[in-house]
Amino acid sequence: MPFARIACNVAIDQLRHEVEQLLLLNLQQPWVDHVNRHDYVGKWDVLPLRCQQQFVDAHPILQGFSIAAGDKWENLPVLxxxxxxxxIFAQLHCPVKAARLMRLAAGAEIKPHRDQGLGMEFGEARLHVPIHTSAAVSFLVDNQRIPMNAGELWYFNADQTHEVYNRGDEDRINLVIDCVVNDWLREKIQRGAVSE
Known part of the structure; x- marks a missing residue:
């Protein structure tokens, strides 16, 4: 299944207020450019919120993009x-690994790519909560558009080819959470499967 909407209580105005506060704190906790530069055109950056415990005091690049093995995860002070x-994390009755805000600038695009092994069938799940988005943002998985709206929680199979286009005039910002799939999350994903 390429994607599913998961029931979650998200107060979008409160979430947007928190993101605005983080944008004001930018000097203390800088956003970092996404490291896979060949996978996008324009500006795509990340603000790490949760990372592997060994990188809590490391550079934000390691906090946001570490590929080292590890099973101990910790919230960063910015949280x-x-x-x-x-x-939102507390509503997820599964182990939460990494979390970050991801910003795709107006006019930018994420080229078609796969994150191998990042799908429910591999025991890993990537969840998105759109915070700032518009109808001009297209998020496609396996050539199917995910009908994401602000304040909704979505799973998508990142092991399948996916791409994002921000054809709008404003930056798109999503909360992105990586989780371990357990029975609770598997049931939520299966219940929320969307077919277009």
Missing amino acids: EHCPHIKS
Whole structure:
């Protein structure tokens, strides 16, 4: 299944307020450009929120993009400003690994690519909560458009080819959460499967 909407209580106005506060704190916790530069055109950057424990005091690139093995994950200090984001984590009755805000600038695009092994059938799940988005943003998985709206929680199979186009005038910002698939999450994903 390429994608599914998962029931979750998201107060979008509160979430947007937290993101605006983080944007104001940019100097203390900088956003970092996505490291896979050949996979996108334009500006695509990340603000790490949760990372492997061994990288809590490391450079944000390691916090946001580490490929090292590890099973101990920890919230970064920036989450002290984000009680609603933490409440979203608390609604997930599965182990939460990495979390970050991902911003795709107006006019930018993420080229078709795969994140191998990142899908429910491999025991890993990537979840998205659109925070700032518009009808001009197209998020495609296996050539199917995910009908994401602000404040919704979505799973998508990142092991399948996916791409994103921001043809709008404003940046798109999503909360992105990587989780371990357990029975609870598997059932939520299967229940929320969407077919177009």
